[in-house]
Amino acid sequence: MHHWTISIAICLLTSLSCATTALQAVRSSPARAFITAASTSTAKFSITQVKNPNWKPYSLSTTDVYAAPFLKHKKPMPAPLRAAWNQSRLRGKSYQGSLAARNDGQLVNGSDGLYVYLTKIGTPAQNLHLGFDTGAGDFWVWSWLLPAYMLENRIYYNGSNSTSASQWSGQSFGVSYGLGSTYGLVWQDTVWVDSIGVSGNPIECIQNIAEFFVSTLTAVDGFLGLSNAYNDSESPVPQQTWMSYVMPHLAEPVFTASLVQDGPGTMEFGFINSSRYTGNISYSPVTIIPGSGGGFWAFNWTGFAIGSEKFNYTNIQVMTDTGGTIVNLPRSIAQNYFAQVNGSTVASDGTWSFPCTSQLPSFTFGVGKSGRMVVPGKHMVFGPLSDGVRCLAALQEVDESQYVYMTLPFLQALFVVHDYGAMQMGFANRPPTMEN
Ligand SMILES: *[C@@H]1O[C@H](CO)[C@@H](O)[C@H](O)[C@H]1NC(C)=O
Ligand SMILES: *[C@@H]1O[C@H](CO)[C@@H](O)[C@H](O)[C@H]1NC(C)=O
Ligand SMILES: *[C@@H]1O[C@H](CO)[C@@H](O)[C@H](O)[C@H]1NC(C)=O
Ligand SMILES: *[C@@H]1O[C@H](CO)[C@@H](O)[C@H](O)[C@H]1NC(C)=O
Ligand SMILES: *[C@@H]1O[C@H](CO)[C@@H](O)[C@H](O)[C@H]1NC(C)=O
Numbered sequence: 124m125h126h127w128t129i130s131i132a133i134c135l136l137t138s139l140s141c142a143t144t145a146l147q148a149v150r151s152s153p154a155r156a157f158i159t160a161a162s163t164s165t166a167k168f169s170i171t172q173v174k175n176p177n178w179k180p181y182s183l184s185t186t187d188v189y190a191a192p193f194l195k196h197k198k199p200m201p202a203p204l205r206a207a208w209n210q211s212r213l214r215g216k217s218y219q220g221s222l223a224a225r226n227d228g229q230l231v232n233g234s235d236g237l238y239v240y241l242t243k244i245g246t247p248a249q250n251l252h253l254g255f256d257t258g259a260g261d262f263w264v265w266s267w268l269l270p271a272y273m274l275e276n277r278i279y280y281n282g283s284n285s286t287s288a289s290q291w292s293g294q295s296f297g298v299s300y301g302l303g304s305t306y307g308l309v310w311q312d313t314v315w316v317d318s319i320g321v322s323g324n325p326i327e328c329i330q331n332i333a334e335f336f337v338s339t340l341t342a343v344d345g346f347l348g349l350s351n352a353y354n355d356s357e358s359p360v361p362q363q364t365w366m367s368y369v370m371p372h373l374a375e376p377v378f379t380a381s382l383v384q385d386g387p388g389t390m391e392f393g394f395i396n397s398s399r400y401t402g403n404i405s406y407s408p409v410t411i412i413p414g415s416g417g418g419f420w421a422f423n424w425t426g427f428a429i430g431s432e433k434f435n436y437t438n439i440q441v442m443t444d445t446g447g448t449i450v451n452l453p454r455s456i457a458q459n460y461f462a463q464v465n466g467s468t469v470a471s472d473g474t475w476s477f478p479c480t481s482q483l484p485s486f487t488f489g490v491g492k493s494g495r496m497v498v499p500g501k502h503m504v505f506g507p508l509s510d511g512v513r514c515l516a517a518l519q520e521v522d523e524s525q526y527v528y529m530t531l532p533f534l535q536a537l538f539v540v541h542d543y544g545a546m547q548m549g550f551a552n553r554p555p556t557m558e559n
C-alpha cells in the first residue's frame with residue numbers, strides 16, 4: 124500500500140515516462156470505421172446529458188477549486204494562490220473533505236460530473252458516463268486495469284469482457300489534468316455516443332490516477348476530449364480527437380453546446396439548430412493561446428460590461444473550456460465586478476466570495492463588432508461555503524496580462540458554436556427559459 128502510494132507520487136511527476144516504461148513492439152492500429160444508421164455524409168446528432176446515478180456530493184477547499192484551472196492549463200498562479208497552494212501541499216491532501224480546511228479557508232461542495240453524456244463501449248455494450256471536455260483532447264475511461272479499491276462503487280470499462288475489444292500493443296498515454304495526472308494503456312473497441320458509432324476507436328484505459336480524482340470524480344467514468352487539438356497524449360502514435368474522426372461524416376464540420384446551469388444540457392454535432400438561440404450568432408476567428416502551440420477553442424472578445432455599465436471596448440484573448448468550473452478574469456475586471464457586489468471579500472488564498480443573499484450584476488462580453496453576450500448574475504455563484512452564510516464566486520481573478528478563461532458558468536448561459544470549417548467560434552444568447 125505504502126509502496127504503491129509512493130510510486131504514484133513518482134509517476135505524477137513524470138507521468139509520461141511512467142506510462143511508457145511498459146512499451147512493447149509498436150504496431151499500427153486497426154482502422155477506425157464509422158458505423159451508424161444515419162447517412163454518413165449528412166449526419167446530424169443531438170446528444171442530451173443524463174444525471175449520473177452514482178454522483179455523490181463532495182467537499183473541496185476553496186484553494187483547490189481556484190487552483191484547478193492553473194494546473195490544468197499550466198498557467199502562472201497569482202501570488203496569494205501560489206502561497207496557499209504550496210502550503211496546502213505541505214499539509215498533505217487538503218482536498219479531502221475529511222481534513223480541516225486552512226486557518227481562514229473554507230470548504231465548498233463541487234458539482235462536477237452531475238450531468239454527463241452516456242457512452243456505450245464494447246460488445247455487449249458497457250454504459251459509461253463521460254464528461255465532454257472542449258479544453259482537452261484525450262478520450263480516457265475508468266478501467267478494469269486500476270487497483271481494485273479504486274473500482275469500488277464505480278462504473279468502469281472492462282476490455283476483457285468485450286468481444287470487440289483488442290489491446291493496441293505498445294500504445295500508452297499520460298495526461299496531466301487539473302489537480303493530478305492519469306496514465307494507462309490503449310485499447311480499441313466500438314464506441315457509441317447516441318447514434319454515432321465508431322469501431323476500432325482508441326480507448327485510453329487508466330491504470331492509475333491521482334487520488335484527487337478518486338474522491339472528486341465520483342461519477343464521471345471518463346472524458347471525451349473535444350479540444351481543437353492536433354495530437355492527444357498517446358505515445359508513440361498520437362491520435363486525433365474523436366470529433367476529428369467523426370467530422371468528415373457530418374453534414375457540416377461543427378458542434379454546438381447549449382449547456383444549462385443545474386440541468387441537463389445538449390450538444391449537437393453536424394448542424395446549427397436555430398431553435399436553440401435568439402437573435403444572431405456572432406462569430407470570431409479561433410486564435411492561438413501564446414505558448415500553447417494552439418489546439419484550444421480560443422478567440423478575442425471585443426470588450427465587456429458589468430451590469431448596466433457602459434461597454435468597455437478592450438480586445439482580450441479568451442480560452443473556452445467545458446471542462447472547467449471557474450471563470451478567470453484579469454484582475455482589474457474581476458475587481459470592478461466585485462466592487463458592485465455588497466459584502467464581497469477576498470480570502471488569504473485570493474478567492475472572492477460574497478454573502479449568498481447579495482445581488483449579482485450580469486456580465487456582458489462582445490463578440491465581433493456588435494455581438495453582445497449577456498450572462499445573468501445567477502451564473503456567478505460556485506456554491507455555498509461551509510459557514511452557511513457566504514458563497515464562493517464562480518468568477519475569480521488572474522494576473523492582469525492573462526487571457527480570460529471562460530468555462531461552464533458563462534457557457535451555460537449561451538449558445539456556443541465550434542466551427543472547424545471556418546476555424547471560428549460563434550456565440551448567441553439563449554431565451555431565459557432555455558438557460559433555466
Ligand atoms: C511554491 O513552491 C514552488 C515549488 O516548490 C516554489 O518555486 C515557489 O517559490 C513557492 N512559492 C511560494 C509563494 O511559496
Ligand atoms: C473483467 O472481465 C473479465 C472477463 O469477464 C473478468 O474475468 C474480470 O474479473 C473482470 N475484471 C474486473 C476488474 O472487473
Ligand atoms: C461481463 O459481461 C457479462 C455478459 O454481458 C455480464 O453478465 C458480466 O456482468 C460482465 N462482467 C463484468 C466484470 O463486467
Ligand atoms: C502530431 O503527431 C505526429 C506523429 O507523431 C507528428 O508528426 C506531428 O508533428 C505532431 N503534430 C503536432 C502539432 O505536434
Ligand atoms: C432543435 O432544438 C429543439 C429545442 O430547441 C429540439 O426540440 C429539436 O429536436 C432540435 N432539432 C434537432 C434536429 O435535433
Ligand SMILES: *[C@@H]1O[C@H](CO)[C@@H](O)[C@H](O)[C@H]1NC(C)=O
Pocket residue numbers: 402403
Ligand atoms: C441579424 O443580422 C441581420 C443581418 O446582418 C440584421 O439585419 C438583423 O438586424 C440582426 N438581428 C439582430 C436581432 O441583431
Ligand SMILES: *[C@@H]1O[C@H](CO)[C@@H](O)[C@H](O)[C@H]1NC(C)=O
Pocket residue numbers: 410423438439440
Ligand atoms: C488577441 O488579443 C491579444 C491580447 O489579449 C493580442 O495580443 C492579439 O494580437 C489579439 N489577436 C487578434 C487576432 O486580435
Ligand SMILES: *[C@@H]1O[C@H](CO)[C@@H](O)[C@H](O)[C@H]1NC(C)=O
Pocket residue numbers: 435436437455456
Ligand atoms: C476598460 O477596461 C480596462 C481593463 O480592465 C481598464 O484598464 C480600463 O480602465 C477600463 N476603461 C474604462 C473606461 O472603464
Ligand SMILES: *[C@@H]1O[C@H](CO)[C@@H](O)[C@H](O)[C@H]1NC(C)=O
Pocket residue numbers: 463464465481482483
Ligand atoms: C447594497 O447594500 C445597500 C445598503 O444595504 C443597499 O441599499 C443596496 O441595494 C445593495 N445593493 C445591492 C446590489 O445588493
Ligand SMILES: *[C@@H]1O[C@H](CO)[C@@H](O)[C@H](O)[C@H]1NC(C)=O
Pocket residue numbers: 180181182230231232507508509
Ligand atoms: C456538502 O454536501 C453535504 C451533503 O449534502 C453536506 O453535508 C455538507 O454540509 C456540504 N458542505 C458544504 C460546504 O456545503
